[in-house]
Amino acid sequence: DAGITQSPRHKVTETGTPVTLRCHQTENHRYMYWYRQDPGHGLRLIHYSYGVKDTDKGEVSDGYSVSRSKTEDFLLTLESATSSQTSVYFCAARVNTEAFFGQGTRLTVV
Amino acid sequence: KNEVEQSPQNLTAQEGEFITINCSYSVGISALHWLQQHPGGGIVSLFMLSSGKKKHGRLIATINIQEKHSSLHITASHPRDSAVYICAVRSPIIQGAQKLVFGQGTRLTINP
Numbered sequence: 001d002a003g004i005t006q007s008p009r010h011k012v013t014e015t016g017t018p019v020t021l022r023c024h025q026t027e028n029h030r031y032m033y034w035y036r037q038d039p040g041h042g043l044r045l046i047h048y049s050y051g052v053k054d055t056d057k058g059e060v061s062d063g064y065s066v067s068r069s070k071t072e073d074f075l076l077t078l079e080s081a082t083s084s085q086t087s088v089y090f091c092a093a094r095v096n097t098e099a100f101f102g103q104g105t106r107l108t109v110v
Numbered sequence: 111k112n113e114v115e116q117s118p119q120n121l122t123a124q125e126g127e128f129i130t131i132n133c134s135y136s137v138g139i140s141a142l143h144w145l146q147q148h149p150g151g152g153i154v155s156l157f158m159l160s161s162g163k164k165k166h167g168r169l170i171a172t173i174n175i176q177e178k179h180s181s182l183h184i185t186a187s188h189p190r191d192s193a194v195y196i197c198a199v200r201s202p203i204i205q206g207a208q209k210l211v212f213g214q215g216t217r218l219t220i221n222p
Contacts, residue, residue, distance in 0.1 A: 042196070044212075092153075098158055099158075101145075
């Protein structure tokens with residue numbers, strides 16, 4: 001897993017509340033990614049980072065923000081959670097040409 | 111239309127059968143990944159291909175760049191191979207970070 005840990009693994013939250021998911025890595029990876037996985041869709045890129053404080057949007061970034069203040073942590077924030085953001089979220093890191101994924105976070109917005 | 115199409119979407123087979131999962135893509139790529147996801151589990155990279163063929167145990171992956179097509183084969187399938195298999199392609203560089211484009215996955219069930 002290239003030292004990638006996601007937290008929490010499961011979360012239930014109420015509509016309108018902010019939520020932060022954490023991705024922690026121990027291998028000094030430069031490139032990190034947040035994806036969401038939904039039935040009927042492939043993994044879709046939310047945001048990615050190519051270094052500390054260097055982030056950019058992916059294809060489904062609306063309603064999400066990210067921060068990377070240090071190499072090892074890439075945080076995904078749902079500013080005001082909505083039911084459409086109920087999903088499984090995966091963090092990933094790129095090591096040369098290989099891709100490594102965290103175990104996923106199942107988020108339910110009620 | 112998805113840039114990466116997998117077929118079949120679902121596949122059920124008996125233990126011991128030879129399995130083939132296909133992936134076709136429409137974008138220019140530098141590499142293709144095959145990933146495995148067990149129920150409730152994380153995603154594990156099986157192969158990364160840019161040409162030809164790779165083999166790991168009972169798994170074989172091939173790619174034909176000209177035809178924009180890749181296949182994942184499983185020989186002597188076993189119930190523990192039951193998982194979702196995902197094809198992902200690496201598109202040209204965007205702002206220094208390469209982006210993966212994913213297929214929707216193939217759900218494989220191997221019955222004993």
